[in-house]
Amino acid sequence: MAKPEDSSQDMGAMLAVRGDTAKVKQILSGFPEIKLANCNSPKQVVLAGATDKIGDLKQVLTDKGFSAISLPVSGAFHTSLIARAEKPFAKAISNVSFNTPKIPIYTNTTATVYPQKSEAIRKNLQEHISKSVLFQQEIENIYDKGGYCFVEIGPRSILTNLVGEILGSRPHMAIALNGSRQKDSDTQLREAVVQLRVAGLE
Secondary structure (H helix, E strand, C coil), X not given: CXXXXXXXXXXXXXXXXXXXXXXXXXXXXXXXXXXXXXXXECCEEEEEECHHHHHHHHHHHHHCCCEEEECCCCCCCCCHHHHHHHHHHHHHCCCCCCCCCXXXXXXXXXXXXXXXXXXXXXXXXXXXXXXXXXXXXXXXHHHHCCCCEEEXXXXXXXXXXXXXXXXXXXXXXXXXXXXXXXXXXXXXXXXXXXXHHHCCCC
């Protein structure tokens, strides 16, 4: 993903925007070169594109009262500006064996279940680099199929909070295993397991 040392090409930039996403999309119609890179929740999207265009859009959004924060990334992920990374990534996973999933595994490139065949799974992963992340629709689809308990594995609770924004008052659980920077990680993991056990999970 990193910018090649011998390249002067603009790798692009990304902008996290909080606010009414429907209104953000309306504004985005005036910036056809900017892509909706992450559809995270009804209140948050990430936009990506050429650095100068992202700068212009950030100013417009800020002037209209949106929270628009530049992300510290090496390029405009999930756009054609980073598509050159698909080839080396494809090579890196070319010898990986992908087994048929035994449970439904969702991909956020389509927000639906991964394909069953190894080659199709590999192709999906390869294309993910330059395709939009459909996180909101993915969570909605999982919920529609009966998924109600979401466990975030990793630092902080960003995705847990997004699930809350997506599902709102609908019955669900969203638990982060390591949600706080201030608390001990081992303690947080144990607390999360206790929450899951109390909720009746094995």
